[in-house]
Amino acid sequence: xxxxxIIGAEKRFGGLRAVDxxxxxxxxxxxxxxxxxxxxxxxxxxxxxxGALPMSAGEIRLGxxxxxxxxxxxxxxxxxxxxFQLVRILPSLSLRENVMIPAVFGRRAHxxxxxxxxxxxxxxxxxxxxxxxxxxxxxxxxxxxxxxxxRALAAEPELLLLDEWLAGLNPTELAEGVALxxxxxxxxxxxxMVEHILDAVRxxxxxxxxxxxxxxxxxxxxxxxxxDPKVIAAYLxxxxxx
Amino acid sequence: MIRLLLPPAALAxxxxxxxxxSDYGLxxxxxxxxYVTLASAWALFSGQTHYxxxxxxxxxxxGAYAVAVLxxxxxxxxxxxxxxxxxxxxxxxxxxxxxxLRGVYFVIFSFGLAELVRQLITWYxxxxxxxxxxxxxxxxxxxxxxxxxxxxxAATIALTAWINRSRLGMALRVIGDDEExxxxxxxxxxxxxxxxxxxxxxxxxxxxxxxxxxxVYVEPSIVFNPTVSFLTVIMALLGGANxxxxxxxxxxxxxxxxxxxxxxxxxxxxxLLGLLFIGVVFLVPQGILPAAERLMRRRAGA
Amino acid sequence: xxxxxxxxGLVLGGTYALLALGxxxxxxxxxxxxxxxxxFALAAAFLxxxxxxxxxxxxxxxxxxxxxxxxxxxxxxxQVMMRPLVARSGGGGRLExxxxxxxxxxxxxxxxxxxxxxxADFTSISHLERxxxxxxxxxxxxxxxxxxxxxxAGGALVAALRFxxxxxxxxxxxxxxxxxxxxxxxxxxxxxxxxxxxxxxxxTAGASISMYQTFSATGGVVFTMKALVxxxxxxxxxxxxxxxxxxxxxxxxxxxATAIDPGLTLAATFALFLGVLLxxxxxxxxxxx
Numbered sequence: 001x002x003x004x005x006i007i008g009a010e011k012r013f014g015g016l017r018a019v020d021x022x023x024x025x026x027x028x029x030x031x032x033x034x035x036x037x038x039x040x041x042x043x044x045x046x047x048x049x050x051g052a053l054p055m056s057a058g059e060i061r062l063g064x065x066x067x068x069x070x071x072x073x074x075x076x077x078x079x080x081x082x083x084f085q086l087v088r089i090l091p092s093l094s095l096r097e098n099v100m101i102p103a104v105f106g107r108r109a110h111x112x113x114x115x116x117x118x119x120x121x122x123x124x125x126x127x128x129x130x131x132x133x134x135x136x137x138x139x140x141x142x143x144x145x146x147x148x149x150x151r152a153l154a155a156e157p158e159l160l161l162l163d164e165w166l167a168g169l170n171p172t173e174l175a176e177g178v179a180l181x182x183x184x185x186x187x188x189x190x191x192x193m194v195e196h197i198l199d200a201v202r203x204x205x206x207x208x209x210x211x212x213x214x215x216x217x218x219x220x221x222x223x224x225x226x227x228d229p230k231v232i233a234a235y236l237x238x239x240x241x242x
Numbered sequence: 243m244i245r246l247l248l249p250p251a252a253l254a255x256x257x258x259x260x261x262x263x264s265d266y267g268l269x270x271x272x273x274x275x276x277y278v279t280l281a282s283a284w285a286l287f288s289g290q291t292h293y294x295x296x297x298x299x300x301x302x303x304x305g306a307y308a309v310a311v312l313x314x315x316x317x318x319x320x321x322x323x324x325x326x327x328x329x330x331x332x333x334x335x336x337x338x339x340x341x342x343l344r345g346v347y348f349v350i351f352s353f354g355l356a357e358l359v360r361q362l363i364t365w366y367x368x369x370x371x372x373x374x375x376x377x378x379x380x381x382x383x384x385x386x387x388x389x390x391x392x393x394x395x396a397a398t399i400a401l402t403a404w405i406n407r408s409r410l411g412m413a414l415r416v417i418g419d420d421e422e423x424x425x426x427x428x429x430x431x432x433x434x435x436x437x438x439x440x441x442x443x444x445x446x447x448x449x450x451x452x453x454x455x456x457x458v459y460v461e462p463s464i465v466f467n468p469t470v471s472f473l474t475v476i477m478a479l480l481g482g483a484n485x486x487x488x489x490x491x492x493x494x495x496x497x498x499x500x501x502x503x504x505x506x507x508x509x510x511x512x513x514l515l516g517l518l519f520i521g522v523v524f525l526v527p528q529g530i531l532p533a534a535e536r537l538m539r540r541r542a543g544a
Numbered sequence: 545x546x547x548x549x550x551x552x553g554l555v556l557g558g559t560y561a562l563l564a565l566g567x568x569x570x571x572x573x574x575x576x577x578x579x580x581x582x583x584f585a586l587a588a589a590f591l592x593x594x595x596x597x598x599x600x601x602x603x604x605x606x607x608x609x610x611x612x613x614x615x616x617x618x619x620x621x622x623q624v625m626m627r628p629l630v631a632r633s634g635g636g637g638r639l640e641x642x643x644x645x646x647x648x649x650x651x652x653x654x655x656x657x658x659x660x661x662x663x664a665d666f667t668s669i670s671h672l673e674r675x676x677x678x679x680x681x682x683x684x685x686x687x688x689x690x691x692x693x694x695x696x697a698g699g700a701l702v703a704a705l706r707f708x709x710x711x712x713x714x715x716x717x718x719x720x721x722x723x724x725x726x727x728x729x730x731x732x733x734x735x736x737x738x739x740x741x742x743x744x745x746x747x748t749a750g751a752s753i754s755m756y757q758t759f760s761a762t763g764g765v766v767f768t769m770k771a772l773v774x775x776x777x778x779x780x781x782x783x784x785x786x787x788x789x790x791x792x793x794x795x796x797x798x799x800x801a802t803a804i805d806p807g808l809t810l811a812a813t814f815a816l817f818l819g820v821l822l823x824x825x826x827x828x829x830x831x832x833x
Contacts, residue, residue, distance in 0.1 A: 050426060072425035082426055090419040101416050104409060105428035111409065155428065292641055296579075296648065339818050346577060347776070347821055349644055353579060354769040358814050365807035468765070472652055479645070509660055516653025523645045524628070 001064055003028040003190055004049075004159055008058035009068075011044050011214075018044040020214035021058070028158070031181070031191040033201040033222065036211035037235055042194045043085055045211070046161050049192075050082045051075040062159065079107050081157035083148045083165050085194075091137030098136050098147055099123055099154045106155035122154035126180065142173055153184070160184065162193040166200050178203055198226065210234065253396055260385045270501065272388045276453055277497045279395035280470070281477040281489035283445035286402050287438040288475075289483030290414040293345050297336070297352035298474040300359050301329045301443045303466035305450025307363060310376040310460040318380065322451055329447025332359075333440040341435040360466035367462070375461040382455045390452045395490075398445050403486055405438075414438055418484070469515075473500065476519045482529025491531060549798050551681045557794020558694035559753055563767060564774035564786040565698055566745030572718045572781025573738030575639055576626050579647040582767030583654035584743055588614060588750030589759055590662050596669050603669075603755050604689065611748045618743025622736045625650070630735070651764065658761035668758040690752035697748055698787050705783055714738060718781045766810065773817040 002025035011019040019041045026032055034042050047053040049060055051072040060068040067075050081102065090098050096119055103110045103118040110118055123129040126146040131139075136147060145165060152160060166177050178200050185191055185204075195201050201208060201222060208225045210218040212234035218225045225231050260268050280298060288295050308325035316324065336355060340348040367374045405411040413434040416424040425431055450465065457464060473496070481492025504511045526533055563585060570578050578584075588610050592603040629646060633639035675682035705711035716724045717734045724731050753759065774793055778785030793813065800812040 052422070052426070071430070072422075073428050073430045076426050076428035084422075088420055088423050090416060090423060092419055093415065097412075097415075101412065101424075101429075102427040104412060107428070109428075151423075151427070294641060294644055294648075339821055343821060346640055346644075349577070350769075350772045350776070351817070351821075353772075354765070354810075354814065354817075357765055357769065358810055361807065361810045365805065365811075368807070369805065469652075472648070475645070475648070510656070512652055512656025512659060514656075516649050516651070516656055519649030519652060520625070520646055523642065523649060527632075527642070 002026060003030075003063055004192075005061040006045075006049070006058070007060070009045065009048055009055060009060060010057040011041075011048055011053060012056045017214045019048060019211075022211065022214075022216045023058075024209050024216060024219050026159070026190050026192060028190055029185065029188045030207075031185045031193070031205050033205035033208035034192055034194045034211070035196075035201065035208050035225070035231070036217075037237065040211040040234070041214040042211055043163055044214075046082060046163050046192075046194060049075075049159075050080055050161055073105070076102070076155060077105075077107055077109075079156075079158035080161065081106075081152035081155040081159070082161040083145075083152055083163055085163040087141070087144045087148050089136045089139070089144050089147050089151075091135070093136055094133055095123060095128055095136055095139075095147055095150075096120075096132040099150050102151055102155035106157075108156055118156065119154050122150040125153060126150045142169060145169070149180070157189065159190045159192070162191065162195070164194055164196065166195055166197050174200065202226075212237075249396075253392070256392055257389065260388050265384070268384050268388060270498070272384065272391060272453065272456065273501065274494050274497045275388060275391040275395050276449055277473065277477055277493040278490045279391060279398055279449045280446060280474045281481070281493040282395065282398045282402060283442050283449070284474045285478045285483040285489040286398065286405070286445070287414075287435075287442035289478060289485075289489070290411070291418045291435060291438065293341070293435065293439075294349050294475070295352045295439075295442075296349065296471050296475065297355040298446055299466055299468060299470040300352075300356040301332065301446035302450035302470055303356065303462070304328055304332060304359060305447035305452075306454035306457065306460055306465040307450075307462070308447075309380075309451045309454040310378050310465075313378050313380050318382075322448065325447050325451035326444050329443045330440050332447075333443030334436070337436040337439045338432075341439065342432045356466050356468060356471060360462045363466075364462045375459060377459055378455050378457065380455045384456070387452060387456060391449065394445065394448055394452060399486065399490065401441070405441075406486065410434065410437060415484075469512075472515065472519070473497075476515075476522055479529060480522050480526065482531035482533075485529065485531045488529050488531045492529065547679060548681045549802050550795070551678050551683060552687075552802075553795035553798035554791060555683060555687045555691045555794070556798055557791035558691040559749060559790075560770055560774055560794050561698055561787045561790025562694040562745060562752070563749040564771045564778065564790050565701060565783060566742035566749065567768075567771040568742075568775045568778065568781055568783060568786045569714075569738045569745065570742035571775060573714055574622065574626065574735040574742070575630075575721065576622075576643045576739060577640060577647065578742070579644060579768060580650040580654055580764070581647075581742075581746055581771060582764030582769075583651055583658065584614065584617075584746040585750030585753065585767050586658060586759060586761065586764045587654060588747035589754035590658060590667065590761075592751040592754040593667055593669055594662075603751050607693070607748065607751045610751045611744045614747025615740045615744035617747075618740035619736060621650075621743070622739040626739065627732070627736075630732075651768075655761060655764060662761055664761055666758045666760045669754065684756060686755040690755055693748065693752050697745065698783075701745075702783055702787070769810070770813055773813050773820075776817065777820050 004026040099119040482488030777789035
């Protein structure tokens with residue numbers, strides 16, 4: 001039994017099958033890339049795992065326990081944390097409060113000192129602890145992304161879903177980001193990351209799953225996938241359309 | 243230390259105030275205390291979550307009507323308890339059906355709720371009991387009403403202060419900012435919103451029950467007056483609905499202003515109210531208290 | 545008995561459908577949740593009555609003018625009151641709360657104005673009350689005329705939205721206000737037109753209601769409520785849905801009024817609203833997401 005099991009996941013929007021019978025698994029502490037051209041269903045799949053969208057068919061299990069069909073909050077408390085493709089922070093709250101929230105309402109439900117300790121630790125990890133009292137609305141885009149990751153980590157998750165978290169970073173920040181993700185994985189976190197920056201995927205993920213038009217077209221070692229004719233055709237198809 | 247001692251001292255002062263005023267003055271005190279309570283209770287739910295409830299008078303009127311129906315059958319504390327339970331049941335029904343959906347459905351439902359309850363009670367009274375209008379004969383003095391309302395208002399503000407520091411308050415603030423983030427952080431949206439809405443509704447209902455003896459004669463069209471909902475919202479907004487003292491700060495001056503306006507301009511009064519309301523929404527959308535805080539911060543920063 | 549309910553229900557439903565069309569345009573296209581909508585319709589009804597009683601002008605003749613005045617008033621209101629709110633929200637979710645609060649204030653402002661101008665009494669005119677036989681059911685001519693107005697206005701609107709360039713722009717803004725500017729649509733202009741057109745429809749509905757219903761200056765909330773329920777039932781911004789749901793509400797109300805009790809029609813409206821919310825929150829005719 002794997003840690004995360006996705007079995008025949010399916011999501012229909014009217015006649016469109018955004019996710020069409022996708023199955024794969026992820027082990028504890030494993031990191032995998034989720035690739036595919038735009039519109040291939042990657043974010044929809046992230047939404048299905050995190051409970052943001054109800055599944056049309058199929059099942060998702062975490063640690064042997066069925067999480068598909070549960071509410072978003074229960075999936076979060078089961079140990080799944082995520083970031084959003086378009087960064088979402090709570091602008092009217094301070095950085096510390098932003099990060100306290102998942103510590104308080106997440107898997108371990110800390111309160112008081114303990115919650116503050118977890119929040120401070122998460123801010124420290126992303127290098128924002130010096131500005132803990134600042135208002136989150138005043139942050140630059142990059143720092144908002146950092147804050148969003150800190151918020152995901154403060155939930156003390158077992159599975160982290162990253163939706164293009166590295167997008168928009170400059171080369172230095174990218175290197176820092178890659179190092180940060182590697183460190184998280186080293187601490188035993190399972191990570192599934194949607195990412196278009198292939199160099200980062202090569203550096204971080206030994207394995208990738210590739211989607212196209214809602215279907216899984218490859219689930220293999222990264223080097224093999226990136227030279228797989230099916231995968232190349234899927235990406236080229238997108239370029240031909242654009 | 244002063245912050246801790248000030249509220250009880252002020253409360254004691256407010257409690258002895260009725261000894262020094264005329265009947266008219268006492269009436270004003272009761273009215274001001276009532277609106278401080280209503281606006282604070284409204285803000286307890288709507289201030290943090292931004293779920294605008296337009297149903298204040300649906301609960302207030304239910305409280306008053308519960309007293310009118312039960313005042314001869316049960317002892318006073320039991321009457322209050324029944325009123326609170328009726329308010330809670332109504333809030334549960336409304337909340338369970340609308341609070342899991344987008345905010346606008348809740349607003350729409352709350353918008354029509356007072357009218358619905360008014361029509362249902364009217365229908366019931368006309369068709370089943372055959373009487374429209376009831377008298378309340380209770381052995382409660384005006385001072386007694388004032389003290390009860392003062393206690394309820396103080397309890398509401400204390401409860402809000404306590405909630406603001408609790409997990410519930412934190413969850414409500416997050417919901418007001420971004421529900422999606424709240425849910426993915428592990429907050430149970432429906433339960434959080436429902437808890438705050440029911441608490442707020444019970445206080446609104448009790449406020450209606452406590453003031454009801456002032457009416458003496460109670461009829462659906464009297465106690466379900468939509469102006470009450472309207473005033474409550476504008477008072478809380480003016481003071482600052484997401485601040486502890488904001489609703490109280492908005493309620494007292496506006497209540498006095500409305501009293502004066504309705505006495506001197508009875509005909510144009512609704513028009514003036516509407517203009518004032520629109521003015522608040524446009525000019526101080528966050529309320530006076532947050533605006534003042536921002537001004538102070540800018541001064542301090544400069 | 546059943547035929548009577550059916551025909552009277554459809555006739556009532558016609559007015560409701562017209563009332564809801566305007567609201568669905570205002571909310572669907574301009575994104576303004578207008579709680580003062582019923583007061584707009586009421587103002588038109590009072591105007592129609594005043595013109596009839598003052599200079600003997602039949603509502604049927606004053607209707608085009610009242611509709612045009614409604615358009616102008618809606619246009620002005622959008623420019624003066626709604627546009628700043630739209631600008632302030634910057635396309636965010638704040639517009640919904642702001643527009644609800646602002647129009648809640650407007651509701652009391654308009655209601656106060658109506659009370660001041662026309663008093664608190666119930667008003668009605670008996671105009672064209674002669675019965676007309678419809679499949680064996682006598683229906684007052686004024687109700688039939690109101691029904692015809694609804695069918696004409698509703699049908700014209702559906703056709704215009706579906707087959708004209710203007711309608712395409714309207715639908716584009718309703719579906720994707722963020723991307724409409726990319727294809728050269730002036731969202732502000734379209735939103736203003738949608739809001740003004742909604743006000744014109746409210747005025748038309750109000751004027752036709754004045755021909756056969758008794759109403760008072762404080763009754764606007766009920767109109768708004770019914771229009772809102774129809775809009776939710778039909779699916780927000782869905783014009784054919786609003787038409788169908790309007791007829792459905794008319795039928796249900798007439799059935800409740802004749803078979804159970806006229807005092808429970810609003811309760812029936814609410815029960816319907818609750819049922820729709822619990823069963824299909826996206827509306828009876830909306831797409832399931």
